[in-house]
Amino acid sequence: MDDVEELCSRLIRLDTTNYGGGESAGEREAGELVATVLSAAGIESKVLERTTRRSNVIARVPGTDSSLPPLLVQGHLDVVPADPAQWSRDPFSGEIADGYVWGRGATDMKDFIAMVLTVVHTWAQEDRAPRRDIVLAFVADEEDTGADGAEWLVDEHPSLFEGCGATISESGGYSYHVTHASGAPMRLYPIGTAERGTSHLRLTATGRAGHGSRRNDDNAVVKLIAALDRIAQHPWPIRLTPTVTAFLERTGKALGVEVDLSDVDGTLARLGKAAPLVENTVRISTRPTVLKAGYKVNVIPSTAVAEVDTRTLPGTELELLSTIDTLLGDGVTREFVTRMPALQAPIDSPWFDAMAAAIRSQDPDAVVVPYCMGGGTDAKAFARLGIPGYGFAPLWLPEGFDYRAMAHGVDERVPVQGLHFGVRVLDAFLSEV
Secondary structure, three states: OOOHHHHHHHHHHOOOEEEEOOEEOOOHHHHHHHHHHHHHOOOOEEEEEOOOOOEEEEEEEOOOOOOOOOEEEEEEOOEOOOOHHHOOOOOOOOOEEOOEEEOOOOOOOHHHHHHHHHHHHHHHHOOOOOOOOEEEEEEOOOOOOOOOOHHHHHHHOHHHHOOOOEEEEOOOOEOEEEEOOOOOEEEEEEEEEEEOEEEEEEEEEEOOOEEOOOOOOOOHHHHHHHHHHHHHHOOOOOOOOHHHHHHHHHHHHHHOOOOOOOOHHHHHHHHHHHHHHOHHHOOOEEEEEEEEEOOOOOEEOOEEEEEEEEEEOOOOHHHHHHHHHHHHOOOEEEEEEEEEOOEEOOOOOHHHHHHHHHHHHHOOOOEEEEEEEOOOOOHHHHHOOOOOEEEOOOEOOOOOOOHHHOOOOOOOEEEHHHHHHHHHHHHHHHHHO
16 A cells, blocks of 8 residues: 555646546546455445546445444545646656646645545554445546536435434645734634535627627627626625634634624734635635637627626525626526535534644644535535535645645645545544544
């Protein structure tokens, strides 16, 4: 068995790029490596594919107490594209240098898969077992629609996850360096207990086609641009959810700063370095990202299309749609490109307490807080089976390391020490929860 950093490197070297729209390098080789590592630990696995080469690996690690509900540990094998010309190293080299493992997927999320496999292999070597059954799901297609991954598994193979009491996956449990009001350094560890919903919208403006040199008061492009400007400039009101409220209150208390829930913007200013963890999750967001119109500079087109990355908070979709409808204007319609609900898992729960305890077992000074993820994960798919999802992929990160810029970014990398820390935390959590 490789060290965790070597296993992470091997996974990165297997190109599993998901280009979107069904185009992919495929996850099969990575899935085969995962299955091989599990087999070496004495764990049988299933490799399931809806589409050729889009592999999903499912396994079950037996626990010592079958009366306990299983825990689902899930991660995705695919990665987003990387342009080698922009990187200082080959994004699929998996190079280990300067204390980091470099490459696409290093933090999103082949690091987590390598850590989980290392824990399972350690149990086999030391003849140990977790308290409860651990269901492992390493899936395809998270970086697009999930149609070949979690969404398909939930639709076609729900029995594999029957009885699971919770799931853990990416985007939480990492160290985040902040400063106390006294000036003392502190480490927050945010655990994801909520996710904003995804309500991506496609806007279509229609008008009268005509010659570009002539007056046209029914120009689809003009209508669309005006609608997009109104949407982009709209001041969405603050909507505090249970997770965001808990984050503000607990983080403020830990940092020794005043928290005023009636003045969230003022509170965010006082939170300093901690503010970026929450500032994107206190309100709905609508950000135009795609524009399509016309085919020739001297022709006014009859239609113009835009797509808007829209994120909602629990209970806010109706507010979103009614507001959007007032902002569109005449001649512009909307439809969903993607529609997934926001999620909220219990904060005060044995699951959260066990995650916090596992982090503190390795960092006694850790301040563990719940937080809401600004984006989305495969937890949305498993939530359809009634399984609450937590973002818990623990890592130790050095001060100044911009972890949140790594996923989908240039020169993505993960610290080797962080991987070893994550293995110890996951071992403590998965063994005892």
